[in-house]
Amino acid sequence: MCGRPAGPAEKADLVADWRLSRRSFGEQVDQRLTIRMRLDPERHxxxxxxxxxxxxxxxxxxxxxxxxxxxxxxxxxxxxxxxGRRRRVKTWDTRELSNVLRQSVLDAGWSWRPRRFRL
Incomplete structure (x- = not known):
């Protein structure tokens, strides 16, 4: 996981990235989760x-x-x-990152407002 200030093209204040590369059934699978955040101090x-x-x-x-x-x-x-038996192991759950970020924002007394199309 990587947290960083957003670039001008990202139209946000902060960005959290999470990347995972793994092999599954002979295929290379690359997954990426990006959470862009825009802070509004007036509304908290x-x-x-x-x-x-x-x-x-x-x-x-x-x-x-x-x-x-x-x-x-x-x-x-x-x-x-x-x-010796096969068992299923969770390797990627995007809720792990988003839940931590959301809880940090809520603990600070701010509101978490998900958007679908633009910030």
Whole structure:
């Protein structure tokens, strides 16, 4: 996870990025969650725009997905447990990042205002 000041093209004050690259069933999966935040000190609110991008590359195929808004994404992988049986392990949950940011804003006494199209 990376938090940074936003650039002029991002039209925000702060940006939080979270990236994950993994192999799944012989394919390379790259996932990215970007949360852009605009601060409004007069109203004590943070306007938030969340974007998710997923890119999957296989031997003979490639796909890309893009989503915007307050949705979430969860990814799982499988590994062998101590008893030798396969078990499912959560590897990616976009709520982990957004919940921490939202709770920090609320604890500071500000409002968290999700947006779908623009800040």
């Amino acid at each position: 609110e943070v306007r938030v725009l969340q974007e998710q991008r997923t890119s999957t590359k296989g031997r003979s195929s490639m796909s890309r997905e893009y989503g915007r808004g307050g949705g979430f994404s969860v990814a799982w992988t499988y590994e062998r447990g101590p008893d």
